[in-house]
Amino acid sequence: MLATQDVCPSNGAELGEELKRVLHERDLLDLQAAGLAAQFARTKEYDEQGYATAIDWMRFNCQLTSTGAADLIAVGENLHRLPESVQAICNGEIGFAHMKAMARTANAVGSKFDEAALLEKARENSPGKFYYICRHFRHAADRKGFESEQAELVENRKLSISTCEDGAVLVNGVLDPVGGAAFRTAIEPLARKSGAHDDRSLERRQADALVELSSGGGSQAQIQVTSSIETLLGLAGAAGADMEFSLPVSSTTVERLACDSSIARILLDAESTVIDVGRSKRVVSEPARRALTARDGHCRWPECERPASRSAAHHVVHWIHGGTTDLDNLILLCHRHHWMVHEGNWQIVRGDDGRMLTIPPTMTFGSFARGPD
Numbered sequence: 001m002l003a004t005q006d007v008c009p010s011n012g013a014e015l016g017e018e019l020k021r022v023l024h025e026r027d028l029l030d031l032q033a034a035g036l037a038a039q040f041a042r043t044k045e046y047d048e049q050g051y052a053t054a055i056d057w058m059r060f061n062c063q064l065t066s067t068g069a070a071d072l073i074a075v076g077e078n079l080h081r082l083p084e085s086v087q088a089i090c091n092g093e094i095g096f097a098h099m100k101a102m103a104r105t106a107n108a109v110g111s112k113f114d115e116a117a118l119l120e121k122a123r124e125n126s127p128g129k130f131y132y133i134c135r136h137f138r139h140a141a142d143r144k145g146f147e148s149e150q151a152e153l154v155e156n157r158k159l160s161i162s163t164c165e166d167g168a169v170l171v172n173g174v175l176d177p178v179g180g181a182a183f184r185t186a187i188e189p190l191a192r193k194s195g196a197h198d199d200r201s202l203e204r205r206q207a208d209a210l211v212e213l214s215s216g217g218g219s220q221a222q223i224q225v226t227s228s229i230e231t232l233l234g235l236a237g238a239a240g241a242d243m244e245f246s247l248p249v250s251s252t253t254v255e256r257l258a259c260d261s262s263i264a265r266i267l268l269d270a271e272s273t274v275i276d277v278g279r280s281k282r283v284v285s286e287p288a289r290r291a292l293t294a295r296d297g298h299c300r301w302p303e304c305e306r307p308a309s310r311s312a313a314h315h316v317v318h319w320i321h322g323g324t325t326d327l328d329n330l331i332l333l334c335h336r337h338h339w340m341v342h343e344g345n346w347q348i349v350r351g352d353d354g355r356m357l358t359i360p361p362t363m364t365f366g367s368f369a370r371g372p373d
């Protein structure tokens with residue numbers, strides 16, 4: 001009975017102890033693997049078997065990622081410089097994860113490496129925190145080397161943008177730590193949930209945030225659209241509109257972009273003349289925008305609090321259909337909710353008590369399901 005309990009712990013405390021024991025054994029095995037990996041890398045066996053590097057051989061023959069293989073080799077190559085750290089792993093004072101950071105640091109700073117000083121920090125800190133401490137140590141020991149490493153990461157910035165057959169745009173890239181931080185600082189506030197009802201995934205919210213950022217955040221992106229008047233009016237049978245850097249877009253998209261005046265100019269396709277609705281009729285003036293901000297404060301969608309600076313001035317009755325830029329005809333909507341009202345076919349109406357109500361799209365397939373106007 002006791003023996004069975006040893007093998008299969010049943011309560012939380014026992015499970016915790018068992019987990020610690022198993023992971024400690026894994027750390028010891030990782031140490032052993034590191035020693036073997038470094039020795040293997042010194043032979044040319046991988047070359048004879050047709051692999052470019054020992055890391056490649058390990059990727060395919062040991063089912064490792066290249067980082068995992070490189071970590072093992074780095075630790076193995078430095079075992080002779082890290083005798084006290086090896087002992088600390090055997091004693092269970094630090095983990096193999098600490099050892100990886102230690103070995104990478106030893107490789108980076110060479111003769112300036114100080115095992116005793118770092119081991120003391122490793123004992124006191126989690127592997128994640130210790131990794132940061134090692135970065136600081138590298139900077140302190142070899143500022144020039146650290147800087148050139150950072151500069152190299154900047155040189156290695158990459159962003160590829162390609163268009164799929166259906167017009168979807170694939171984005172893939174790598175940023176250096178500082179550039180990445182600037183990017184995240186810009187994206188993350190915009191990618192927050194817009195309320196308890198916001199059920200978009202994190203990836204979707206980040207993508208929405210990138211589009212919002214690229215659209216100028218406010219309303220001043222200089223998008224140029226070429227469209228026929230039939231398309232603008234959303235008439236049945238009208239072609240789509242042409243937009244720079246995009247496949248043809250729908251009339252509701254043009255309508256939304258035109259709604260908050262984020263279109264710089266709308267050209268008619270036939271004669272390429274600028275549509276003259278009268279700029280004052282379609283562009284919300286600065287004083288009107290200020291009054292709107294003061295009245296609404298933030299997006300008026302129920303339970304959405306996206307600030308005015310991140311919202312568009314939505315025309316309840318679109319200027320295409322004769323709506324004015326008077327305050328009565330405007331409400332603030334954040335970019336997501338503005339999209340939902342136009343392309344998403346939601347309706348937003350003012351209830352008798354002055355509160356805004358939303359009506360989900362009805363399930364009709366056609367061009368007449370949309371809009372409050």
Ligand SMILES: [Zn+2]
Nearest residue numbers: 256259314315
């Ligand atoms: Zn609108």
Ligand SMILES: [Zn+2]
Nearest residue numbers: 299304334337
């Ligand atoms: Zn909103």
